Amino acid sequence: MSQKPSQVLGGKVEVGETQEGISKRPMIDFHEIDEGLVEKMVYDALVWSSLHGLVVGDKSVQRSGKVPGVGMVHAPFALFPMPFPESHWKQAYELSPIFNELVDRVSLDAKFLQDSLSRTKKVDAFTSRLLDIHSKMLEINKKEDIRLGLHRSDYMLDEETKQLLQIEMNTISSSFPGLGCLVSDLHRSLLNHYGEYLGLDSRRVPNNPAATQFVEALAKAWTEYNNPRSVILFVVQPEERNMGGQEVAIVYFRAGYTPIDYPSESEWRARFLMEQSSAIKCPSISYHLVGTKKIQQELAKPNVLERFLNDKEDIAKLRKCFAGLWSLDDSDIVRKAIEIPGLFVMKPQREGGGNNIYGDDVREALVRLQKEGSEADAAYILMQRIFPTVSHTFLMREGICYKDDTISELGVYGAYLRNKDKVILNDQCGYLMRTKVSSSDEGGVAAGFAVLDSLYLT
Ligand code: ADP
Ligand code: MG
Ligand code: MG
Secondary structure, eight states: OOOOHHHHTTTOOEEOOEETTEEOOEEOOGGGSOHHHHHHHHHHHHHHHHHHTOEEEOTTSTTTTTSTTSSEEEOOEESSOEEEOHHHHHHHHHHHHHHHHHHHHHHTOHHHHHHHTHHHHHHOHHHHHHHHHHHHHHHTTOOOSEEEEEEEEEEEEETTTTEEEEEEEEOSSOOOHHHHHHHHHHHHHHHHHHHHHHTOOGGGSOOOOHHHHHHHHHHHHHHHHTOTTOEEEEEOSGGGGOOTTSOEEEEEESSOSSGGGOOSHHHHHHHHHHHHSSSEEETOHHHHHHTSHHHHHHHTSTTTHHHHOOOHHHHHHHHHTOOOEEETTOHHHHHHHHHOGGGEEEEESOOSSSOOEETHHHHHHHHHHHHHOSSGGGGEEEEEOOOBOOEEEEEEETTEEEEEEEEEEEEEEEEEEEETTEEEEEEEEEEEEEEEETTSSSOOTTTTSEEEEOEEEO
């Protein structure tokens, strides 16, 4: 390639001052990028995905998902890493161990969990079942000496206030540590080849060790369990409850977060059995409950964090990333949300995307709940809607490159491991960037509205 960057980009590249030899603040107008260059990058990216396993099962192929290695398609991804301020990225990383510790502390306060969720329990059958398991563990005085958390705290950058605000904390089945790392590798590889022509530096895409660090945390927990003959059980679907006569050191839940994972009583019995066992649960029932939206909202109330943490600076850092969160028994806020529903998101106690209520549906749902006059409102919380900056992005789906307006959500993985009083691990473990079409309220990667992305630090 003999073109200079300015030729390819129509002179639109402005690279800011250099610090530590790394170019900063690229100002790129993606509209101006040479089409031929994009085509080359698309081709290279697709080849890279196939070679490095950035693939998922292809639903259109019948045997896909049943026979390993059959019917694969590249995972949806963004062609370029998303520009993101380095200061906010650092802030999100710094928050990770503090949130890990908070989850652990809150999980030990059984009364707080039961009291906070008591109204929700009456109207939400799924949360009620989880709380029942929790109560039974209290009755038998079940102790969890070794506690392993593999979490992901998600954030959006609010455009108007420039604040990094937490969307939610995931304590169960935190998704995409594997594919997320690969997208960072892909972007680094693309920028190593084409960065010069784009005025982008691959070193600005932070290294993302999420998969290896999660695996290391699992290995460390297994070592603490201290039985070399024991195994790690991955619960990936209800059928895979069979323990095979081997002692299980760790039960890792990649399922069990949604009512669909419990089609009959036997799945609930299995969850109960696992909770009762001496295996390390990732997550334990109390870690799972700490990750509910209701607990997120209760923790945001004045003076609640102080119950669990001593360090004033840590508390201030957490509070700074809390968006507005309200219970529906706050009549002033319900009135405001009926008036201006677009400023709010209404959330039930569910995980996995696609469950929240937005826009005029918020008004409709609130008015309906008011009319019913029941306690059904306790199933939900209200949250301030965050409006991140919209940017044009090249999105790759099924081998085709689309351009669309998008917004992004940054997740930071965290691992926590404790044996009695000894904290063995408390660290951030890489990140997940998801970029979604801005016209979609929610829409996950699997649903086809979002793609996997990485960061370009600015
Ligand atoms: P889940 O546990 O199902 O992932 P989330 O709270 O993460 O639930 O909500 C799902 C999606 O909805 C998020 O990924 C984000 O795109 C959108 N969302 C959630 N809360 C907000 C908010 N306060 N402002 C804007 N978008 C939000
Ligand atoms: Mg979640
Ligand atoms: Mg989420």
